[in-house]
Amino acid sequence: MSTIINDIEIIKAETSKIKDIDFDNLKFGSVFSDHMLECDFKDGKWQKPKIVPYHPITLDPSAKIFHYGQSVFEGMKAYKDTNNDVFLFRPTDNIKRLNISAKRMAIPELPENYFMDGLKALLKVDEAWIPTNEGSSLYIRPFIFASGNGFHASPANEYKFIICTAPSGSYFSGKVKVLIEETYSRSANGGVGFAKAGGNYAGQFYPTQLAIDKGYQQVIWTDDNTHEYIEEAGAMNIFVRINDTLITGPTSDRILDGITRKSIIAIAESKGIPVEVRKITVKEVVDAAKNGELKEMFGAGTAAVISPIAGFGYKNEDFDLPELKETYASLLKKQITDIQTNKSEDSFGWRYKL
CATH class of the missing domain: 3.20.10.10 (D-amino Acid Aminotransferase, subunit A, domain 2)
Structure with a gap:
């Protein structure tokens, strides 16, 4: 089923995996939510983001990410309080830093509204995945990589921006x-x-x-x-x-x-x-x-x-x-x-x- 939030198309998963998740025993970054955001850069511009079911990515063997390592990422979290309200922490700093990283790696910078509106829409769709256990949160991984093809040592002409999320417990235990x-x-x-x-x-x-x-x-x-x-x-x-x-x-x-x-x-x-x-x-x-x-x-x-x-x-x-x-x-x-x-x-x- 397809819906629209913030002008972003949302294609929902037919079934949810959430019933199979033990939220009391979450390892960091190893369980992934039902959906992800995808946005492609091609023809010289970023296309409209969309939210789709979490799925594997298919790439040509000559995709430049494999050969020249053009990739950048961010790490952030979503939290729920006792009223089940959802919060982020300094999210605009993440998109600013993502674009600083992208510029250094010769990757096209991403419009801030694509990041923020896309993230908000994704979290609304997968809100049930945000843990309420003490010390737990929904880890958010935005990343951009070169999806364009070719063995020539130069920046790619196509890129993919993705946001995936993972309900997670504490990252480290002890000193x-x-x-x-x-x-x-x-x-x-x-x-x-x-x-x-x-x-x-x-x-x-x-x-x-x-x-x-x-x-x-x-x-x-x-x-x-x-x-x-x-x-x-x-x-x-x-x-x-x-x-x-x-x-x-x-x-x-x-x-x-x-x-x-x-x-x-x-x-x-x-x-x-x-x-x-x-x-x-x-x-x-x-x-x-x-x-x-x-x-x-x-x-x-x-x-x-x-x-x-x-x-x-x-x-x-x-x-x-x-x-x-x-x-x-x-x-x-x-x-x-x-x-x-x-x-x-x-x-x-x-x-x-x-």
Whole structure:
């Protein structure tokens, strides 16, 4: 059956999979909702988006995504409060960042109304898929990739924009132990580290596996030139607390301008927590760990919100962080999730009600 919402054609699935889903035991990003949004770029312009049943994609073997890696994506979530109202968190920041990433990868930028109207229509169709369990949410994955054909090393002439959703539980459980990277780099000056490009993440997998083989769960990335400066934690921005000061590195063409990162900085400052946005040396972190001044380290990103770090390894030496009763990580995570789920006032104007 076909209907129209916000001038977007909606073709509904004949049957829903939702009755087969155990919402009390959701693994992150492994169960997918009934529908997805599709929009094609061809003949020099983005076509009208439509919502269709979730389905596999058929591509020609010469599609340029396979050969030249033109792909960008975003990560965001939808939440329900106790009244079953639906909320997003800073969604316009996601479309802005998607287009920043697209431009860097020579992908045509997407009209903001296609993104926002399409997302709202998709969430209305699959509203029942948004979990109400504590700590759960509907993870949203918008992405664009090159669907045009040809082996010539040049930008594609056709692209596909898709939004898929996945009801998910918590991304991480417990604290993680990380290894400060001394050899490999996540990104380089003048590169695409600031973009959410698929290849950025593919390049992380091998060094991360080497760290896992050594008994760590993640890698702390350092700068590409000297490996003297801490930059990111796995696929997340990183924060370090030395004494009572919260420190995070400045964004650059190597570091993603994280939406959760920006939110943490704003909330921390509103709470009177001293915040410094500056370069952080590995030596500073190691010295602080040795003299007891290093209180916390944590990653920040959409999926986990905040992921506390229990300890780190560097140059064959391990350092454990203290176990504190009250942490910035727990305080800031609660502040963000309470705003996201409409449990507290949103003085920043981040919460977006559908």
